[in-house]
Amino acid sequence: MLRRMIRQIAPQFFTTDLPATLAYYREKLGFECVSTWQDPPVYAIVTRDEHRIHFRCAKPPTANPGKYDDELLDAYLFIDEADGLYAEYAARGVEFTRTLGDTPWHSREFVVRDCDGRLLAFGASRD
Numbered sequence: 001m002l003r004r005m006i007r008q009i010a011p012q013f014f015t016t017d018l019p020a021t022l023a024y025y026r027e028k029l030g031f032e033c034v035s036t037w038q039d040p041p042v043y044a045i046v047t048r049d050e051h052r053i054h055f056r057c058a059k060p061p062t063a064n065p066g067k068y069d070d071e072l073l074d075a076y077l078f079i080d081e082a083d084g085l086y087a088e089y090a091a092r093g094v095e096f097t098r099t100l101g102d103t104p105w106h107s108r109e110f111v112v113r114d115c116d117g118r119l120l121a122f123g124a125s126r127d
Contacts, residue, residue, distance in 0.1 A: 008051065011075050014058040015116050018044055021055055024115035028092045051077075071098070071111065074118040082108040082124040102126060 015021040018041050025031040031046035031053070042057045053075075079085055086100040089112065097119060098111035109123030 010045075010052040010054050012054040012056060013074070013116070013118060014061065015055050016057065016060050018042065018055060018057050021115055022046065025053070028089070028094050029112070029114075030088065030092075071119060073111070073121050076121045076123065079122050079124050082110065082122060085122060086110050 013021075018036075022033050022036075022041075022044055025046045026033060029048070031048040033044055034047050034052075035045045037043040044055045046053050046055070082100060089110075090096075095113045096110055097113050098109075098121075100108065100110045102108050103123075106126045107123040108126055109121055112120045112122065114120060
């Protein structure tokens, strides 16, 4: 019997300014835009290291000012090595909401706030 596998999951994030979001992910986080749809674009896909994030233009969400008080993440990205990526992002002027450090759950990680206010955690196993 053939085992059915999920090979990759791509989050879909909403944005009100797709060109600005694409510029941020390219210039700050090192992603490459591989596709856009319509003119002007209303949907796009970026990739880095064979992983994709999809973006879609949408009306602004209802304000929830306390959402990030407890660091409720929008995405967690598993990486091979945290120190080098942290240094790359720091050199590009990325905003960190949590600096690089070791966690009690045996990872080395940091958290970025993207141009639309999303929190993205990047973590590498210390084992």
